[in-house]
């Protein structure tokens with residue numbers, strides 16, 4: 144059996160945002176967007192991170208690239224501690240780790256062509272001369288299933304699926320090892336979603352890529368992931384191999400999420416678990432297990448003690464007191 148190589152190791156990651164208030168604008172609290180999250184990503188795999196809006200999954204992804212500066216914790220990528228890197232070294236490292244966003248053009252100049260958007264990271268990292276960058280741009284357009292004339296077009300001239308293909312080409316331009324994709328297909332029609340997911344799978348094989356794939360849609364995450372982590376209110380509550388997680392969820396929150404996913408077999412007898420209440424505010428998260436205000440199995444201990452994230456066999460991790468008995 145070949146050893147599995149870890150490409151990324153995130154340990155005890157925290158990202159807190161201060162809340163300021165009062166006449167003097169003093170710090171009066173914190174929003175705990177990510178609160179003690181740990182996971183590894185193996186070389187060549189896709190780790191899906193799933194959860195409802197506001198659970199901290201996007202902040203986790205952005206923290207890996209230090210687009211959000213972590214409050215605490217360690218992020219090791221290919222044996223390098225990213226949280227210690229200076230600005231210049233971190234910029235160099237961003238050649239190895241790229242991000243694909245929900246709307247790749249949202250942060251780009253609408254008056255620049257798609258070709259210019261793909262060339263830009265090559266310029267930033269000083270790769271190739273002018274002609275080589277243009278050739279690379281055309282090659283990348285072809286790799287993502289577009290034609291070279293698309294390079295002359297402007298963002299508003301593309302469909303959503305085409306825009307995301309350009310976003311992927313832009314990420315690939317600098318030959319990264321890891322791509323963090325944050326809701327990359329959420330804005331697309333279902334038929335287009337699978338085309339983009341299939342493209343990402345093909346590119347993963349072609350370029351030996353590793354993905355962290357962040358989404359709120361459990362079916363999308365299932366499609367592409369090798370392993371899946373489930374987040375709730377800033378914490379990771381469960382992490383397992385894809386089929387293990389979908390077939391044998393251990394955590395009550397994962398069980399509730401999965402019970403709401405439609406199944407293809409209409410005769411399958413599956414009871415939907417309806418959670419009571421709303422997700423609490425990350426500015427004032429519940430003590431103990433953060434899920435205790437909504438959990439159908441809540442016990443006294445859950446209100447006091449935060450459950451630890453344990454391995455319950457076969458690298459199936461979960462954080463729940465029910466499992467500790």
Ligand code: SF4
Pocket residue numbers: 394395396432433434435436438439440441442445450462463464465
């Ligand atoms: Fe529910 Fe308690 Fe488990 Fe939290 S620790 S998920 S409240 S049973």
